[in-house]
Amino acid sequence: MSKTKNDPLHKSDPYYALIFIIPTLAVIAFVAFWPLAQTFYNSLYKSALMFPQNKIFVGLSNYGALWQDPRFVNDLWNTIRFTAWSVGIETVLGVLVALMLNKKFKLRGLVRAAVLVPWAIPTVVSSEMWRWMYNDNYGVINSILMSLHVIKQPIVFLAFPSTAMPAIISVDVWKTTPFMVLLILAGLQLIPEELYEAARIDGANAWQRFWSVTFPMIRPTIGIALIFRSLDAMRVFDIVFIMTKGAANTETLSVYNQWTLFTRGFIQPYFGYGSAMSVMIFLIIGILAIFYVKMMKIRLD
Amino acid sequence: MKHKNLRKIFFYIGVVIVLVYFLFPFYWAVVSSIRPPAELFSSHPSLIPFHFDFESYVQVFTERPFALNILNSTIVAGSATLLCLVIGSVAAYAIARLKFAGKVGVMILVLMVSMFPQVSILGALFQILRSFKLINTYPGLIIPYIALTLPLTIWTLQNFFRDMPHELEEAAYIDGSGKFGTFWRIILPLAVPGLVATGLLTFIFSWNEFLFALTFEQIPSMYTVPVAISMFTGYYVVPWGQIMAASVIVTAPLVILVLIFQNRIIAGMTAGAVKG
Numbered sequence: 001m002s003k004t005k006n007d008p009l010h011k012s013d014p015y016y017a018l019i020f021i022i023p024t025l026a027v028i029a030f031v032a033f034w035p036l037a038q039t040f041y042n043s044l045y046k047s048a049l050m051f052p053q054n055k056i057f058v059g060l061s062n063y064g065a066l067w068q069d070p071r072f073v074n075d076l077w078n079t080i081r082f083t084a085w086s087v088g089i090e091t092v093l094g095v096l097v098a099l100m101l102n103k104k105f106k107l108r109g110l111v112r113a114a115v116l117v118p119w120a121i122p123t124v125v126s127s128e129m130w131r132w133m134y135n136d137n138y139g140v141i142n143s144i145l146m147s148l149h150v151i152k153q154p155i156v157f158l159a160f161p162s163t164a165m166p167a168i169i170s171v172d173v174w175k176t177t178p179f180m181v182l183l184i185l186a187g188l189q190l191i192p193e194e195l196y197e198a199a200r201i202d203g204a205n206a207w208q209r210f211w212s213v214t215f216p217m218i219r220p221t222i223g224i225a226l227i228f229r230s231l232d233a234m235r236v237f238d239i240v241f242i243m244t245k246g247a248a249n250t251e252t253l254s255v256y257n258q259w260t261l262f263t264r265g266f267i268q269p270y271f272g273y274g275s276a277m278s279v280m281i282f283l284i285i286g287i288l289a290i291f292y293v294k295m296m297k298i299r300l301d
Numbered sequence: 302m303k304h305k306n307l308r309k310i311f312f313y314i315g316v317v318i319v320l321v322y323f324l325f326p327f328y329w330a331v332v333s334s335i336r337p338p339a340e341l342f343s344s345h346p347s348l349i350p351f352h353f354d355f356e357s358y359v360q361v362f363t364e365r366p367f368a369l370n371i372l373n374s375t376i377v378a379g380s381a382t383l384l385c386l387v388i389g390s391v392a393a394y395a396i397a398r399l400k401f402a403g404k405v406g407v408m409i410l411v412l413m414v415s416m417f418p419q420v421s422i423l424g425a426l427f428q429i430l431r432s433f434k435l436i437n438t439y440p441g442l443i444i445p446y447i448a449l450t451l452p453l454t455i456w457t458l459q460n461f462f463r464d465m466p467h468e469l470e471e472a473a474y475i476d477g478s479g480k481f482g483t484f485w486r487i488i489l490p491l492a493v494p495g496l497v498a499t500g501l502l503t504f505i506f507s508w509n510e511f512l513f514a515l516t517f518e519q520i521p522s523m524y525t526v527p528v529a530i531s532m533f534t535g536y537y538v539v540p541w542g543q544i545m546a547a548s549v550i551v552t553a554p555l556v557i558l559v560l561i562f563q564n565r566i567i568a569g570m571t572a573g574a575v576k577g
Contacts, residue, residue: 013400016480020395021407023388024451031426031448032414038425049424097319100312111316113560114323116567120555121327122509124527125548129326132333132541140329143345154344174326179570186571235418238511242531254420254512261424262516275424282421289416 042275062276079252083233086172094180102188119178127242164248187221227292334545357542370529378507381446393458415452450503461495498569
């Protein structure tokens with residue numbers, strides 16, 4: 001393809017490119033970058049959301065206070081715990097179900113469609129569905145466990161720290177495993193059949209074929225899926241907000257942050273403190289994202 | 302031979318387990334929504350319903366402004382989808398096919414937004430929308446949703462445009478077509494499958510989004526569906542029948558959409574990740 005500088009076809013590109021790009025830049029500047037700068041500005045003040053005129057400049061002291069706040073540190077830990085468990089379980093389940101769907105069998109189309117159902121259901125709705133199934137008096141999970149004599153008394157799953165977090169994690173696993181399955185399945189379908197035949201001729205059994213052929217080939221896909229999912233899990237809000245509102249030691253950073261900004265900071269001077277928390281969450285996720293991008297050597301051009 | 306049959310049986314047991322796992326909660330919501338109250342509130346509910354009662358569906362629409370909530374969600378998600386496709390497709394075209402300085406910078410800016418934690422901009426965005434008098438309005442949600450869905454849309458569509466042969470534009474140019482004309486008449490029609498896939502993802506995202514909707518729409522008449530459902534739970538009673546009925550009502554169209562367009566949606570979901 002000949003594309004010299006005087007080629008009339010490409011001559012006026014920058015002019016058109018600008019017109020084509022400006023709407024996008026305008027929208028993301030308005031919704032993302034301006035608010036981000038504003039959040040940082042807010043974090044330097046002691047203020048309430050409803051009384052923006054009564055603000056006091058406090059410098060970076062809100063950030064220092066953050067690390068003295070046991071609730072913040074505890075919620076950071078909860079968020080990491082939630083992310084590690086749910087992404088870990090999703091990945092294993094995702095690989096298993098993707099391997100299943102990569103085989104040809106009757107009902108395959110049905111299973112693939114069924115897998116998409118949890119993904120498409122709004123998170124608020126799936127949280128409500130599971131909250132109902134976990135119900136202590138009328139919930140189907142307690143009913144089944146009691147019929148099977150696994151438990152004698154119904155468990156109030158969402159009231160105790162030992163069961164509430166696992167219950168929340170299981171909802172996230174149910175909701176997001178489909179994403180893992182479909183991504184990994186797409187990776188599996190790129191593996192040429194000849195590789196398996198070669199391995200079979202070499203006398204490799206199914207387990208050996210998985211570790212020597214399949215796994216190395218889908219490792220990049222799993223890597224990308226892990227990035228998307230763990231950045232997502234670190235931001236978790238909906239499931240926790242609906243299921244426990246953060247009770248029973250399930251509070252995550254986003255839930256605490258939203259509460260600090262809009263409930264505590266509504267008329268009390270905690271809006272600036274909440275903004276510092278917002279910036280800190282942004283930094284934590286940003287560092288994680290940069291670390292991932294470097295690790296995976298993702299090309300942007 | 303026996304060994305092979307045994308493996309087949311285990312495999313199909315696995316298939317059934319997977320099907321039950323993914324579908325049971327939705328099945329249970331449907332079943333719960335059509336049970337008479339006496340059976341709904343029983344400590345040992347039957348797995349298959351024997352008596353039907355559609356009262357919960359009636360109550361959702363008569364006791365609550367749920368029809369209005371559905372309308373709100375439809376307007377917000379529909380407008381966000383259309384605008385995102387318009388804005389995103391031209392930007393994706395520029396990134397894929399036009400030459401200009403700072404292209405990588407633009408791409409980095411756009412992808413950065415996809416990693417933004419929503420909660421990080423929640424407070425300030427509320428203040429900004431308030432200063433433009435956009436709290437409790439449709440644009441107050443539509444504009445944020447466009448920004449949040451643009452990254453995936455641009456990423457997917459620019460992959461799509463990149464694969465098209467350059468001869469298309471050259472032929473159009475020789476025929477005297479300008480850049481806009483070429484894009485509108487030649488390129489865009491060819492990108493319809495990509496537009497459908499990204500449009501569906503944008504619509505589903507906007508239909509399901511909760512945190513912004515909860516924060517920026519503060520009066521019941523402006524609630525979108527997820528916020529409305531989250532507010533069903535009162536101080537003293539949890540109207541489980543109604544919650545399940547509402548859940549089924551808003552999920553059914555999504556499930557149908559997913560079944561019809563499953564290939565397109567899967568293509569859209571995996572496009573960025575596998576190619577990138």
